Amino acid sequence: MNNPPIEISYDDREHADILLELLSFNTDIYLVKKRLKLGDYQINNWLIERKTLPDLATSLCSGRLFSQISRLSESSYNTALLIEGSSHDIATYDITREALIGAICSISLNFNMPILRSLSQAESAKILYFCATQLNSRETGTISSGRKPKRQKNRQLFILQSLPQVGPKLAKRLLTHFDSIEAVFTASVKELTKVEGIGQEKARRIREILTLK
Missing domain, CATH: 3.40.50.10130 (Rossmann fold)
Incomplete structure (x- = not known):
């Protein structure tokens, strides 16, 4: 067949x-x-x-x-x-x-x-x-559902730690404040400074690395 x-x-x-x-x-x-x-x-x-x-x-x-x-x-x-x-x-x-x-x-x-x-x-x-x-x-029955293992939060935190001067603690604060990586990546300098541990200079460096400006 x-x-x-x-x-x-x-x-x-x-x-x-x-x-x-x-x-x-x-x-x-x-x-x-x-x-x-x-x-x-x-x-x-x-x-x-x-x-x-x-x-x-x-x-x-x-x-x-x-x-x-x-x-x-x-x-x-x-x-x-x-x-x-x-x-x-x-x-x-x-x-x-x-x-x-x-x-x-x-x-x-x-x-x-x-x-x-x-x-x-x-x-x-x-x-x-x-x-x-x-x-x-x-394709087998173990992957046919199309769903990833439930490790999304750890992956999100890992990605955020790639930003300038962002360690594990600050990554958690960013994710808690903005709820998603997308929101962090599109946040303005002013919005970023609302997170504890992020000043104007650090916020500016984060925006620079994301926009290459």
């Missing part, structure tokens, strides 16, 4: 016609268009956020990148970031290679999020296909 096709859901706001067309050519893949609250693609218990290099650079400069990554990291699903494009795509952008490398390292290490790289939509289609077939082949 033939195995049923592997379902890949994609967000209805995703603009990747070539990628989706190439994926549809695989007879063992079943594409489902839907509105995803997070991520651009869902495969089993994984959410994959696809960003072109221009998207990545723009969201990094605006300060939106880490808020979005934080929301993904705090979700109950496993998450990965697919970065698409080459350095030529951002040749005219006012951003350094070091800033991009720093952001990628932070996402990979501090948020424990795998980074997938491709040069084009065609290559992204191949990566998503490989992800789907490999995830489907290893």
